[in-house]
Amino acid sequence: xxxxxxxxxxxxxxxxxxxxxxLRALHHLAESGNDTVSSEALAGAAGVNSAKLRKDLxxxxxxxxxxxGYDVALLIDQIEYxxxxxxxxxxxLVGVGNLGHALAGYAGFGSRGFRIAALFDADPARVGEHxxxxxxxxxxxxPEIAEAESIAIGVIxxxxxxxxxxxxxxVAAGVTSILNFAPCVLSVPxxxxxxxxxxxxELQILSFHEHRKASLIALPAAGGLxxxxxxxxxxxxxxxxxx
Amino acid sequence: xxxxxxxxxxxxxxxxxxxxxxLRALHHLAESGNDTVSSEALAGAAGVNSAKLRKDLxxxxxxxxxxxGYDVALLIDQIEYxxxxxxxxxxxLVGVGNLGHALAGYAGFGSRGFRIAALFDADPARVGEHxxxxxxxxxxxxPEIAEAESIAIGVIxxxxxxxxxxxxxxVAAGVTSILNFAPCVLSVPxxxxxxxxxxxxELQILSFHEHRKASLIALPAAGGLxxxxxxxxxxxxxxxxxx
DNA sequence: CGCGATTTGTGCACGACTTCACAAGCGCCT
DNA sequence: AGGCGCTTGTGAAGTCGTGCACAAATCGCG
Numbered sequence: 040x041x042x043x044x045x046x047x048x049x050x051x052x053x054x055x056x057x058x059x060x061x062l063r064a065l066h067h068l069a070e071s072g073n074d075t076v077s078s079e080a081l082a083g084a085a086g087v088n089s090a091k092l093r094k095d096l097x098x099x100x101x102x103x104x105x106x107x108g109y110d111v112a113l114l115i116d117q118i119e120y121x122x123x124x125x126x127x128x129x130x131x132l133v134g135v136g137n138l139g140h141a142l143a144g145y146a147g148f149g150s151r152g153f154r155i156a157a158l159f160d161a162d163p164a165r166v167g168e169h170x171x172x173x174x175x176x177x178x179x180x181x182p183e184i185a186e187a188e189s190i191a192i193g194v195i196x197x198x199x200x201x202x203x204x205x206x207x208x209x210v211a212a213g214v215t216s217i218l219n220f221a222p223c224v225l226s227v228p229x230x231x232x233x234x235x236x237x238x239x240x241e242l243q244i245l246s247f248h249e250h251r252k253a254s255l256i257a258l259p260a261a262g263g264l265x266x267x268x269x270x271x272x273x274x275x276x277x278x279x280x281x282x
Numbered sequence: 283x284x285x286x287x288x289x290x291x292x293x294x295x296x297x298x299x300x301x302x303x304x305l306r307a308l309h310h311l312a313e314s315g316n317d318t319v320s321s322e323a324l325a326g327a328a329g330v331n332s333a334k335l336r337k338d339l340x341x342x343x344x345x346x347x348x349x350x351g352y353d354v355a356l357l358i359d360q361i362e363y364x365x366x367x368x369x370x371x372x373x374x375l376v377g378v379g380n381l382g383h384a385l386a387g388y389a390g391f392g393s394r395g396f397r398i399a400a401l402f403d404a405d406p407a408r409v410g411e412h413x414x415x416x417x418x419x420x421x422x423x424x425p426e427i428a429e430a431e432s433i434a435i436g437v438i439x440x441x442x443x444x445x446x447x448x449x450x451x452x453v454a455a456g457v458t459s460i461l462n463f464a465p466c467v468l469s470v471p472x473x474x475x476x477x478x479x480x481x482x483x484e485l486q487i488l489s490f491h492e493h494r495k496a497s498l499i500a501l502p503a504a505g506g507l508x509x510x511x512x513x514x515x516x517x518x519x520x521x522x523x524x525x
Numbered sequence: 526c527g528c529g530a531t532t533t534g535t536g537c538a539c540g541a542c543t544t545c546a547c548a549a550g551c552g553c554c555t
Numbered sequence: 556a557g558g559c560g561c562t563t564g565t566g567a568a569g570t571c572g573t574g575c576a577c578a579a580a581t582c583g584c585g
Contacts, residue, residue, distance in 0.1 A: 047493070047494055047497050049494070050490075051541070051542070052541090052542095053541080053542060053543090054542095055487055055490050056483075056487055058486075058490070059480070059482070059483040059486040059487065060467075060480075060483065062486070063465055063466075063483075064467075077561090077562065077563090078562075078563070078564095079562085084467065085467065086467035088543090088544080090543075090544055090545070090546095091542090091543065091544080093562090093563065093564065093565085094542095094543080094544090094564085094565080096563095096564090097563085097564055097565070101563085101564070103562080103563050103564080104550085104551065104552090104562080104563075105549070105550040105551050105552090105561080105562050105563045105564080106550070106551040106552055106553090106560080106561050106562050106563080107551070107552075107561085107562070107563090108561095108562070108563085109563090121490065121493070122486050122489050122490045122493065123489045123490055123492055123493025123494075123496075124486065124489060128485075128489055128492070130485065137383075137384045137387045137388060138384045138388065140380075140384065141380045141381045141383065141384035141385075142384075142481070144380045145380060145381065145481065147465060147480075147481060147482045148481070148482060148485065151482040151485075151486065152482075152485075152486065152489065153482070153485050153489075191492055192485065192488055192489070192492065194485075215492065215495060216488035216489075216491060216492050217488075218481075218484050218485060218488060222306055222390060223306075224303075224307075224327065224328065224329035230495070232488055232491045232492075234484050234487060234488060236479060236481070236484060237302075237303075237390075238385070238388065238390060238391070238461075238479070239302070239390045239391060239394040239395075239396070240299075240302040240303065240306075241461050241477050241479060242371075242373065242391065242394075242395070242396050242435065242437075242461060243301075243302040243305070243365050243367065243394065243395065244298055244299055244302065244477060245435055245459035245460075245461060245475055245477060246365050246366045246367060246371055246395065246396075246435070246459075247293075247298050247301070247364065247365045247366055248459060248475045249366055249371070249434055249435065249458065249459050249475075250290070250364070250365065250366025251290055251292070251366075252458060252473070253366070254290050294571075294572070295571090296571080296572060296573090297572095320531090320532065320533090321532075321533070321534095322532085331573090331574075333573075333574050333575070333576095334572090334573065334574075336532095336533065336534065336535085337534085337535080337572095337573085337574090339533095339534090340533085340534055340535070344533085344534070346532080346533050346534080347532085347533075347580085347581065347582090348531080348532050348533040348534080348579070348580040348581050348582090349530080349531050349532050349533075349580065349581040349582050349583095350531085350532070350533085350581070350582070351531095351532070351533085352533090
């Protein structure tokens with residue numbers, strides 16, 4: 040076996056964070072029947088500028104053809120390989136409350152490289168419940184199941200008060216990557232990666248920009264500090280045309 | 283009248299993204315009865331290092347006391363002011379499927395400065411449903427309700443195919459900030475902010491790190507690029523991934 | 526009142542990321 | 556075969572963010 044892949048180049052973190060977006064755009068293009076795509080077009084579909092896209096892809100190697108563009112299928116394979124999506128990864132979801140239920144039923148996980156292999160909760164009243172074809176198990180059972188299913192990724196969807204304890208259990212069960220939806224900071228050993236998603240934080244960041252926009256409008260051109268320069272569109276198409 | 287606030291300093295985006303985390307930590311400290319906190323302690327609670335925290339806070343002004351620390355209550359007020367959280371902002375949630383349901387029931391929004399003012403869906407079968415004390419309305423009703431409720435923030439929890447159309451409607455209804463859970467790129471006019479949350483992307487980023495960790499272990503110390511520095515220190519408080 | 530312990534605020538150097546601008550490479554057309 | 560237009564890949568410059576290290580400021584105590 041052994042593909043001739045050149046042993047995982049170590050990519051800038053910012054690039055890694057964008058690769059999944061490129062991948063999604065590429066799948067979309069492939070479904071639309073495109074078999075090649077230019078950096079300009081792909082960048083547009085992914086919401087970044089083309090120079091950044093080319094630099095990102097260049098870190099993976101040279102998979103484009105000058106004068107032509109990128110081969111969609113080849114690029115998909117390369118990105119999936121780099122992201123470690125060549126096989127479906129098993130994920131454990133802990134906490135089947137409000138959010139946990141929604142996550143358990145989210146089709147996007149299944150279609151994009153992951154398999155929810157087990158659901159856990161600490162509340163005995165919830166254990167045994169069937170969700171989307173899976174049965175909720177008690178958190179105590181985590182070690183055996185994690186072992187049996189080769190689970191390396193855990194998702195925490197519990198209240199903040201339980202999150203650290205759950206994280207400890209996950210780590211003890213061999214999990215080395217955690218996606219944390221609880222609004223709190225987790226402390227984990229070296230070598231374990233944690234990513235955090237906090238819905239309220241996202242809104243608060245938007246609120247800041249609302250506040251700023253409002254205060255800019257409210258102030259009559261006071262000094263020279265208005266004249267909003269570039270606009271702050273986050274993921275607009277690109278390069279704001281109008282001004 | 284007129285608070286003596288010095289007209290919204292324009293903060294680095296990276297700082298803005300961390301302020302909500304500081305705010306959460308501060309509320310936690312306040313509830314625990316602390317009335318002052320050092321940069322070291324607060325940084326620990328927020329999962330950053332103290333130099334960064336001090337620099338972030340210094341952008342807001344000088345609200346600390348040398349030799350003592352920061353006044354918790356004062357700092358909360360300042361951060362809430364800067365983030366525009368002095369009043370509760372009305373949010374429209376569009377799409378009450380799997381995820382939308384969970385978001386509508388998420389208590390964190392209510393407790394951290396937001397009020398879900400209305401729920402919308404395009405599916406007539408869902409219109410009229412009651413969720414958490416709110417009734418689901420048809421998307422056509424958005425303009426009047428957005429106006430009546432002064433809604434400036436919209437949350438999109440629809441399938442990707444509907445997201446752009448919903449975004450257009452939101453913008454037309456006067457919304458200037460959008461939180462997008464649909465896995466697609468939105469294009470919006472200048473002056474409208476968009477933040478995106480994609481659950482599958484978060485997992486794919488973790489997958490990359492899993493892949494990288496696995497390949498490092500697999501390779502017997504080949505060149506000079508392995509040599510993982512830290513070893514397995516117990517419960518590193520912070521610095522999870524560190525490149 | 527002055528001194529030492531403590532902690533903030535910040536100048537500076539460094540590193541990471543972004544953007545520009547262009548040479549190099551490729552395919553097509555004549 | 557040769558030239559032309561198009562697109563990639565990348566050096567180099569610019570921007571942004573981070574972290575160190577220390578001066579400045581404050582408190583408490585003798």
